[in-house]
Amino acid sequence: MKQKIEILEQYNDKLSAIYDEATSDRDHPWVAPRKIEELTAPYAKQGCEVLDIGIGTGRSSKPLFKKGCKITGIDISKEMIAEAASKFPEWKIHKQNIEEGFSFLEDKRFDIIIASGALEFVSDIKKVLKNISELLKPSGKICFTYEKLLEESRLQKWKEAELGKGIANPIPELLSFLVYRHTKEEITKIMNDLNLEVLQDEEFTAYHKTVDNIPVIYGIVLAEKK
Numbered sequence: 001m002k003q004k005i006e007i008l009e010q011y012n013d014k015l016s017a018i019y020d021e022a023t024s025d026r027d028h029p030w031v032a033p034r035k036i037e038e039l040t041a042p043y044a045k046q047g048c049e050v051l052d053i054g055i056g057t058g059r060s061s062k063p064l065f066k067k068g069c070k071i072t073g074i075d076i077s078k079e080m081i082a083e084a085a086s087k088f089p090e091w092k093i094h095k096q097n098i099e100e101g102f103s104f105l106e107d108k109r110f111d112i113i114i115a116s117g118a119l120e121f122v123s124d125i126k127k128v129l130k131n132i133s134e135l136l137k138p139s140g141k142i143c144f145t146y147e148k149l150l151e152e153s154r155l156q157k158w159k160e161a162e163l164g165k166g167i168a169n170p171i172p173e174l175l176s177f178l179v180y181r182h183t184k185e186e187i188t189k190i191m192n193d194l195n196l197e198v199l200q201d202e203e204f205t206a207y208h209k210t211v212d213n214i215p216v217i218y219g220i221v222l223a224e225k226k
């Protein structure tokens with residue numbers, strides 16, 4: 001199924017104003033940026049070039065910035081970008097749908113590329129990961145999360161489904177864009193095909209849905225360009 005890009009964009013534009021508060025909620029925190037920070041910490045050196053795919057309000061890049069990394073970001077939502085830019089004017093952020101490639105980055109290459117909570121919205125994760133891997137310097141690291149396909153789950157049993165499926169019925173228009181899920185085996189095969197060496201591969205609870213407190217399970221991968 002094809003992603004409904006306009007609805008995805010509108011949803012994130014609306015979300016941007018409350019994103020930081022909502023994702024810091026003590027009962028329902030968004031854990032992915034902390035996991036990205038944990039796995040990339042050994043490689044985050046002063047002056048290293050970082051690309052954040054789906055940068056949002058900047059939560060996933062902030063720890064790397066604090067360690068002296070230079071941040072470039074990409075996001076489809078102009079309002080998310082405006083939030084990030086207001087807090088971090090030093091960052092260079094591009095408005096782009098990551099499914100459409102990265103030619104606007106020209107010859108720029110990165111030491112670390114992160115994608116925290118973004119790749120679940122792309123219909124062809126292999127193509128996007130291939131394009132991302134081409135932006136890495138030799139021995140560069142990629143660290144990304146993905147939403148797991150889980151047969152037993154009330155929410156995550158569909159390979160592709162609207163964000164609201166399993167919770168809301170009928171699904172409101174604003175939640176009708178798609179989430180794409182993957183097994184660990186699918187992601188491992190993609191890494192092998194792209195010649196990326198997996199250094200770490202974990203599963204974690206990324207957040208809980210506010211409705212019925214359902215846990216949402218993600219995978220996180222740290223890999224190196226060979």
Ligand SMILES: C[S@@+](CC[C@H](N)C(=O)[O-])C[C@H]1O[C@@H](n2cnc3c(N)ncnc32)[C@H](O)[C@@H]1O
Pocket residue numbers: 008012032033053054055056057058059060074075076077080096097098099115116117118121122
């Ligand atoms: C869940 S937020 C994560 C933000 C941040 N990385 C974090 O961890 O807090 C997902 C972000 O990815 C962006 N996004 C989703 N699909 C995208 C696409 N196809 N191209 C570019 N950005 C996208 C959204 O606009 C949103 O800002």
